[in-house]
Amino acid sequence: MTIASAYARIRLKSPGKEALAHLSASNSKTVRVDYFALLKEQRGLASEKIQTESATVLELYEELQKQYGFSLKHSSVAVALNDEFADWSKTLSESDKVVFIPPVAGG
């Protein structure tokens, strides 16, 4: 391999890597997600840390729903961000705690 072709390879590969690194720095965050009831059953665990590029809690639910086949539509689920009820449009920040709340049945 010549020096020139080696540089060419680097040039070809690097834009993708840089773009990914940039994306990761700007959009990716690690959040904690806790699951209860039916969602816990369908996910198979009670809590996990997730690295995600989802901007909002709704995007995160849709991402996880696709991944784990949650049967509940987001319209029948509520969401809590850092132990307080939140709108689906709330944006996610690093280290947030997210809990998706299936239809409740207390009492």
Add this chain to the structure above:
Amino acid sequence: MGELKFSISNTTIDLDALKCRVSTPEAGGFVAFEGWVRENNEGKEVTALEYEAYEELAVKEGQRILEEARQFDILKACCVHRTGPLKVGELAVVVMVSSAHRKEAFVACEFIINEIKKRVPIWKRETYADGTTSWVNCGHGQGQTHTRKDKHEPESEHEQCNGHVHQAEKHSDLTTAKSKGAKS
């Protein structure tokens, strides 16, 4: 003013201790609601039941409901909701309210239990005689689809809150009311 306390318990609820908590010399009326695990739900025989709570938020929301019940001019109120496995006949939830006169205590007690059922993040999973299980109101279980058939439930149980559709409850409702002395 009055003392209000919502809590979650994974052990048997001590009713006498709770009653002491809402007792006050200013009160002439005391109303309690107890929710019990009923042996059937929507035509199916229930053999066991489990409650699960998102405790951090459940306690906050429960406490907010008790605060809202101040609008009825009550003196003290408390509510305890069970978590964990329960048997048929066991106490799942209790609401106790004291007020100067009985009317406020009755109204506030009903308000509190209705709001708790709609808003507090607590779930129940029923196990049936045929071995299947289902998360109530989640429209899904192991092959279960819920359709509401119980005619005894009041309409308020159908209300929506926080985007949830709330359809079913499964206890017998026992409301006990006592008036103390001639004041109420």
